[in-house]
C-alpha cells in the first residue's frame with residue numbers, strides 16, 4: 001500500500017523568511033508561493049531530487065496548522081506524505097485497522113492537484129501522515 005515519500009512538510013510562521021533560508025543558505029530552488037484556502041495554508045515546494053520539502057504557512061481563520069505553530073512558534077516538522085495508488089482502498093484498509101482518518105474521510109484535492117487524506121498523528125508514532133494518490 002505504501003509508496004514513495006512524496007514530501008516532508010515543515011510548518012513555519014513566516015513563509016518568506018523560511019523560503020530565504022532554503023534559497024539563500026541552502027541554495028535550493030523554490031516554487032512560487034501557492035495559496036490553498038480550502039486547506040488553510042500557503043505552500044512553497046523544494047524538490048530535493050529524491051523527495052520534496054513543503055513549507056507551510058497558515059492562511060485564513062481556523063488554519064489546521066495554527067495550533068501546531070502556537071506550540072512550536074519557530075516552526076517544525078509537521079507531516080510526512082506518502083504516495084498510494086488507490087486512496088479509497090488505502091483509507092478503507094486503514095479504517096478497518098483502527099486508524100483515524102481526519103475530516104469526513106472524503107479526499108480533498110491537494111497541492112499537486114491529486115486527492116489527499118490525513119491520518120491522526122497519535123495513530124502513527126506521533127507523526128501526522130498525509131496520503132496522496134499518484
Ligand SMILES: CC[C@@H](C(=O)O)C(=O)SCCNC(=O)CCNC(=O)[C@H](O)C(C)(C)COP(=O)(O)OP(=O)(O)OC[C@H]1O[C@@H](n2cnc3c(N)ncnc32)[C@H](O)[C@@H]1OP(=O)(O)O
Nearest residue numbers: 036039043064067068078102110111112118121126127128
Ligand atoms: C497543501 C495541501 C496539502 C498537500 O497537498 O500537501 C497539505 O499538506 S495541507 C497541510 C495542513 N493540513 C492539515 O494538517 C490537515 C490535517 N490536520 C488536522 O486535521 C489537524 O492539524 C490535526 C492533526 C487533527 C491536529 O489538530 P490541532 O487542532 O492542531 O491539535 P489537536 O489538539 O487536535 O491535536 C491532538 C494531538 O495531536 C498533536 N499534534 C497535532 N498536530 C500534530 C502534528 N502535525 N504532528 C504531531 N503531533 C501533532 C497535538 O500536539 C495533540 O497532542 P497532545 O498535546 O499530546 O494531546
Ligand SMILES: [Co+2]
Nearest residue numbers: 009054081130
Ligand atoms: Co502536505
